[in-house]
Amino acid sequence: MDERSTDGPRRLLLVEDDGALAGMLVELFTAEGFTVDHAPDGYRGLHFALTRAYRLIVVDRGLPGLDGLDLVVRLRQRAVSARVLMLTALGGCADLVDGLDAGADDYLAKPFEVAELLARTRALSRRAIDQAEVIPLGAARLDMAQRGVQLPSGDFVSLSGREFALIRSLARRPRAVHSRTQLRSRVFEGADSESIVDTYVHYLRRKLGPGVVRTVHGLGYQIGAL
Structure with missing residues (x-):
């Protein structure tokens, strides 16, 4: 539950x-x-x-x-x-x-x-x-209270706790490139491997589309747009 x-x-x-x-x-x-x-x-x-x-x-x-x-x-x-x-x-x-x-x-x-x-x-x-309770993701919005994403179509996508923590961490510094090490420390403390970051990026892309998180090769991830 x-x-x-x-x-x-x-x-x-x-x-x-x-x-x-x-x-x-x-x-x-x-x-x-x-x-x-x-x-x-x-x-x-x-x-x-x-x-x-x-x-x-x-x-x-x-x-x-x-x-x-x-x-x-x-x-x-x-x-x-x-x-x-x-x-x-x-x-x-x-x-x-x-x-x-x-x-x-x-x-x-x-x-x-x-x-x-x-x-x-x-x-x-x-x-x-x-304090702002929504963060823009292009034409979509990250809803801080409801812990999900309001899509341009009007549909609302609920996120799990870790999915939400990951996208929020990226969206709060939209111009920054976040290394996998930084994201594991902030969002997945105690995880054995940085691969857990890649796993949850995959989950976000599957729910919200491939553009929601950008891969910056050799450096890490950056918030994208919907």
Whole structure:
């Protein structure tokens, strides 16, 4: 069963290992109108963020398994575009810089005032709404919320999680040529061979046509047009 949600614009991911705090935050964010998913550690947070569409991700820095900074770095490497608010007990200037450099959009030190947390959440939500939710692919469009491609004919083609991650990674830098090594690192972390990139390029071409991904011989792949 495909776990990806089509309710991305109203969905929030909370990655927090403190059960009592997480329970309180889930209630607060739900009252703000979000559908909230809770992950108690970094690896489960990574899984949720890569398989479902979120408007906001709220991440504790000190997480078991996968640290919050590392989690955000991996999300940005894989072109996850949700706004990220990092919560942390470390409130120094250097810690703030580390969080923002990792890819977080905002940073809030614990203990925090609930009113400030919710105000920051609303501000990030407004910025997320303003963010483009479609990327042009020639006459077609990559739909970030629905995780698929709207063809010029009007037909909609749904993509698997890895297919979507691959085409999104290519489409976010349309002029760049992406090596197979770079794509394996961003999209297929843990894969034994770079041939998995070629396999998923084949899947995309089969679904969307041969022009969707260009081969730049000796260098890698580049997004094409439909």
